[in-house]
Amino acid sequence: MDYQKVSEPIISELRSILGDSGVVTDPEKMEAYSHDEVPETRWRHLPEVVVKPENTCQVAQVMKLANREKVPVTPRGAGTGLAAGAVPFLGGIVLSLEKMNRIIEVDRQNLVMVVEPGVTTGDVQKCARDHGYLYAGDPCSADSSFIGGNIATNAGGNKAVKYGCTSKHVNGLEVVLPSGEVTTLGGKCVKDVTGYDLLHLIVGSEGTLGIATRIYLKLLPRPRFNAVLMVPFSELSEAIDLVPRLMTQGGIVPTSIEFMDQTCIRSAERFLDRQLPHNTAGAHLIIELDSSTETQLLEEMEQVSGLCGVHGCQEVFVGDNPATQEKIWKPRRVLAESLRVTSPTYCMEDIVVPVSHIPGIVKEINRIADQQGIVIACFGHAGDGNIHATLLKGDLPDDVWEERKGKALDLIYSEVYARGGNLSGEHGIGAKRKEALSKYLDPVKMKTMKAIKLALDPNLVLNPGKIFDVRKEV
Amino acid sequence: MDYQKVSEPIISELRSILGDSGVVTDPEKMEAYSHDEVPETRWRHLPEVVVKPENTCQVAQVMKLANREKVPVTPRGAGTGLAAGAVPFLGGIVLSLEKMNRIIEVDRQNLVMVVEPGVTTGDVQKCARDHGYLYAGDPCSADSSFIGGNIATNAGGNKAVKYGCTSKHVNGLEVVLPSGEVTTLGGKCVKDVTGYDLLHLIVGSEGTLGIATRIYLKLLPRPRFNAVLMVPFSELSEAIDLVPRLMTQGGIVPTSIEFMDQTCIRSAERFLDRQLPHNTAGAHLIIELDSSTETQLLEEMEQVSGLCGVHGCQEVFVGDNPATQEKIWKPRRVLAESLRVTSPTYCMEDIVVPVSHIPGIVKEINRIADQQGIVIACFGHAGDGNIHATLLKGDLPDDVWEERKGKALDLIYSEVYARGGNLSGEHGIGAKRKEALSKYLDPVKMKTMKAIKLALDPNLVLNPGKIFDVRKEV
Numbered sequence: 001m002d003y004q005k006v007s008e009p010i011i012s013e014l015r016s017i018l019g020d021s022g023v024v025t026d027p028e029k030m031e032a033y034s035h036d037e038v039p040e041t042r043w044r045h046l047p048e049v050v051v052k053p054e055n056t057c058q059v060a061q062v063m064k065l066a067n068r069e070k071v072p073v074t075p076r077g078a079g080t081g082l083a084a085g086a087v088p089f090l091g092g093i094v095l096s097l098e099k100m101n102r103i104i105e106v107d108r109q110n111l112v113m114v115v116e117p118g119v120t121t122g123d124v125q126k127c128a129r130d131h132g133y134l135y136a137g138d139p140c141s142a143d144s145s146f147i148g149g150n151i152a153t154n155a156g157g158n159k160a161v162k163y164g165c166t167s168k169h170v171n172g173l174e175v176v177l178p179s180g181e182v183t184t185l186g187g188k189c190v191k192d193v194t195g196y197d198l199l200h201l202i203v204g205s206e207g208t209l210g211i212a213t214r215i216y217l218k219l220l221p222r223p224r225f226n227a228v229l230m231v232p233f234s235e236l237s238e239a240i241d242l243v244p245r246l247m248t249q250g251g252i253v254p255t256s257i258e259f260m261d262q263t264c265i266r267s268a269e270r271f272l273d274r275q276l277p278h279n280t281a282g283a284h285l286i287i288e289l290d291s292s293t294e295t296q297l298l299e300e301m302e303q304v305s306g307l308c309g310v311h312g313c314q315e316v317f318v319g320d321n322p323a324t325q326e327k328i329w330k331p332r333r334v335l336a337e338s339l340r341v342t343s344p345t346y347c348m349e350d351i352v353v354p355v356s357h358i359p360g361i362v363k364e365i366n367r368i369a370d371q372q373g374i375v376i377a378c379f380g381h382a383g384d385g386n387i388h389a390t391l392l393k394g395d396l397p398d399d400v401w402e403e404r405k406g407k408a409l410d411l412i413y414s415e416v417y418a419r420g421g422n423l424s425g426e427h428g429i430g431a432k433r434k435e436a437l438s439k440y441l442d443p444v445k446m447k448t449m450k451a452i453k454l455a456l457d458p459n460l461v462l463n464p465g466k467i468f469d470v471r472k473e474v
Numbered sequence: 475m476d477y478q479k480v481s482e483p484i485i486s487e488l489r490s491i492l493g494d495s496g497v498v499t500d501p502e503k504m505e506a507y508s509h510d511e512v513p514e515t516r517w518r519h520l521p522e523v524v525v526k527p528e529n530t531c532q533v534a535q536v537m538k539l540a541n542r543e544k545v546p547v548t549p550r551g552a553g554t555g556l557a558a559g560a561v562p563f564l565g566g567i568v569l570s571l572e573k574m575n576r577i578i579e580v581d582r583q584n585l586v587m588v589v590e591p592g593v594t595t596g597d598v599q600k601c602a603r604d605h606g607y608l609y610a611g612d613p614c615s616a617d618s619s620f621i622g623g624n625i626a627t628n629a630g631g632n633k634a635v636k637y638g639c640t641s642k643h644v645n646g647l648e649v650v651l652p653s654g655e656v657t658t659l660g661g662k663c664v665k666d667v668t669g670y671d672l673l674h675l676i677v678g679s680e681g682t683l684g685i686a687t688r689i690y691l692k693l694l695p696r697p698r699f700n701a702v703l704m705v706p707f708s709e710l711s712e713a714i715d716l717v718p719r720l721m722t723q724g725g726i727v728p729t730s731i732e733f734m735d736q737t738c739i740r741s742a743e744r745f746l747d748r749q750l751p752h753n754t755a756g757a758h759l760i761i762e763l764d765s766s767t768e769t770q771l772l773e774e775m776e777q778v779s780g781l782c783g784v785h786g787c788q789e790v791f792v793g794d795n796p797a798t799q800e801k802i803w804k805p806r807r808v809l810a811e812s813l814r815v816t817s818p819t820y821c822m823e824d825i826v827v828p829v830s831h832i833p834g835i836v837k838e839i840n841r842i843a844d845q846q847g848i849v850i851a852c853f854g855h856a857g858d859g860n861i862h863a864t865l866l867k868g869d870l871p872d873d874v875w876e877e878r879k880g881k882a883l884d885l886i887y888s889e890v891y892a893r894g895g896n897l898s899g900e901h902g903i904g905a906k907r908k909e910a911l912s913k914y915l916d917p918v919k920m921k922t923m924k925a926i927k928l929a930l931d932p933n934l935v936l937n938p939g940k941i942f943d944v945r946k947e948v
Contacts, residue, residue, distance in 0.1 A: 109830035221725035251695035356583035455929035
């Protein structure tokens with residue numbers, strides 16, 4: 001694909017669409033738009049221009065222009081992504097949704113909130129709470145991530161065990177297509193089989209098939225009671241073995257089941273500068289429960305505690321008020337940041353396996369870590385089989401790190417696929433896992449994805465080079 | 475598109491793939507494959523041949539042959555569809571999944587059931603129940619419909635208010651694509667953002683993008699307690715007004731909220747040959763609640779009864795055991811059949827609106843019925859805004875019926891779209907609503923769907939002429 005450079009006439013046209021304040025060409029000001037939260041410098045690239053539309057019409061006009069001139073457009077939320085999905089590796093236009101940040105409507109009759117893509121997930125959650133509802137999407141980056149970015153990556157997070165990932169909470173999208181045409185998929189209806197489910201094709205497509213400019217989110221009645229349990233286990237394997245049994249033996253669907261291993265416990269301790277209880281434990285589980293009645297909550301807590309006891313836990317700490325709950329959640333929330341301090345160069349993975357395979361895959365990752373002589377911290381969303389195995393460079397020389405990391409990842413991915421798992425549970429493929437995807441994904445699925453991309457974006461102008469590479473001839 | 479006829483050499487090749495017992499050419503035996511449950515004769519067409527594969531490999535071989543020879547293939551489940559989606563209007567091959575009817579696995583560790591497409595939904599439900607779980611898909615045709623057909627239409631049903639339509643219960647699909655290639659989308663992982671969500675693109679695509687040959691269904695812990703309430707209202711509008719308030723004011727998500735109007739109550743009475751309680755009521759609501767604890771169930775029942783009282787209901791009948799529950803559900807379950815007896819020629823619609831618009835649209839439908847001089851019975855899934863407005867021919871002469879039906883439908887659809895609604899909530903477009911879809915659907919969405927169809931099925935051999943008409947040149 002031959003792309004055009006962003007020429008002076010194109011800049012002029014962009015200015016006429018967006019006004020001067022909506023067009024940024026100063027390299028210093030564009031630096032912030034050259035990366036997401038993947039730390040390594042190879043995952044950075046400056047755009048030729050950053051545009052900041054304020055409404056759908058402007059987004060559509062930019063896309064029409066880009067499609068006509070064959071200039072790549074990389075849509076961008078808050079830049080909290082973990083797969084270099086919003087990095088403009090081919091230059092061109094970065095289209096930042098930061099100015100489209102209005103909450104348009106809270107529709108109490110239909111339990112739908114209508115927002116623009118640049119609202120932070122935290123503000124969506126707060127607005128729902130203020131109106132007495134629950135918005136159940138809850139990625140760890142909620143305070144800073146944009147809801148539009150959550151849509152693009154189908155973000156998961158802490159409540160996905162019970163409530164599912166972002167796609168479950170999206171009822172409708174207004175979308176600007178690569179052609180610059182605008183359509184609305186879904187809306188306020190609860191059910192719809194009027195043609196193909198294009199809505200869920202756009203969600204999770206990492207900004208390669210369309211740009212969401214208006215988002216219809218589902219609200220739920222807010223559960224009135226919740227509790228957070230922290231359960232230390234002397235062995236990681238005991239903790240992990242318990243996870244599938246909570247749901248199958250207990251018949252309980254917790255809101256969250258998170259785990260962190262010994263390396264993570266120590267890392268969080270250092271970062272928070274306080275001693276955690278049972279800090280010599282092989283692993284901590286955090287289990288959150290919620291319910292609309294107190295009796296049900298108490299019954300479930302009792303059942304969970306009972307199962308924990310049977311599976312060898314040492315003690316169950318209960319957080320039954322916001323202060324104690326925050327104390328339990330805090331080490332988990334700061335984990336990614338604390339690992340970054342422990343080792344500024346690291347590689348956070350996002351593998352997912354069927355829940356029953358969690359014990360096996362975590363054991364295998366530890367074996368690979370020992371074998372390759374590399375530290376791999378394991379934490380993540382145990383309840384849905386999503387493990388953020390995080391490879392830490394520590395003091396390793398650059399070349400040794402690169403070599404060991406490459407070998408370890410290859411071994412981990414092979415084990416994941418052997419267990420019916422996948423590369424990414426919630427962070428996406430972006431640019432970072434593109435090469436791995438081409439190696440591990442079923443070629444028929446890959447071919448089908450490429451055919452859809454070409455059908456919707458024949459000029460390959462919308463976020464090209466993400467998820468896969470495709471040529472017009474394919 | 476120029477299709478080939480099914481020639482003798484093609485029949486021979488089909489026999490070599492499927493054996494003699496897997497190939498039917500006798501017109502008498504093929505008659506059953508010429509229609510679904512849409513009553514009017516214009517929605518019937520004989521295939522040239524019916525094939526009955528027994529495994530994925532045979533399905534793939536048939537598709538490869540059809541794709542090579544440009545012969546249309548119409549996949550077929552149990553033929554319980556309501557949109558003529560499985561009728562082979564262009565002749566060619568009907569591919570019946572009836573022999574692929576094995577339950578392959580109940581995976582207790584991952585809460586997944588793996589089945590072939592020809593298992594009836596009722597058998598899926600029963601198998602889940604026998605293992606202590608809930609399969610939450612529950613279309614009204616469950617006893618006879620195939621789970622593969624549920625996937626194709628993204629079937630809704632009685633439990634969709636709380637648990638969602640079929641797509642929410644599908645975790646993975648093995649799919650034979652129009653090319654005859656086979657791929658598996660999803661599987662036993664709970665989360666997955668490894669590339670586009672092709673799984674949910676296939677679900678609800680009415681057999682136009684792929685044939686599901688193996689299905690991974692989610693199982694849920696089975697709620698231990700449930701109750702069914704029957705609530706008569708003197709005015710339909712009172713009943714309907716209550717619906718959005720149950721969820722918003724009550725904070726309750728019932729399993730079902732069904733309604734039937736006066737015409738339906740009388741029709742069910744005649745069919746069952748017994749008097750229903752409050753048979754002069756303007757409408758009956760059926761509300762089902764389920765819970766994992768008895769106390770929560772009782773609390774919710776009290777809340778619902780309270781709200782019903784405030785909104786003018788006359789009395790609340792409670793079904794708290796299987797016998798009384800069946801008594802309440804029976805009139806609703808026989809409704810479609812009873813209307814068929816009342817008027818052998820009828821037209822059952824499947825419109826869907828945002829829940830808050832139910833009162834308005836039902837009032838409008840009644841007004842249109844009066845104005846056009848036609849009987850329209852209204853019933854359906856009030857909890858998710860899905861109304862089966864059913865136009866009854868009764869004694870009208872054929873030409874008058876056709877004219878009034880056409881006018882009434884046009885008026886109804888216009889009102890539905892004016893309220894942010896859609897043509898179909900759970901039955902699909904098939905052939906029956908194709909013309910209406912082309913009139914009411916956003917042209918950009920239509921164009922996008924056609925582009926995807928052409929990308930995946932460039933020879934247009936898989937269930938052509940359903941949902942929309944498309945030519946290669948588009």
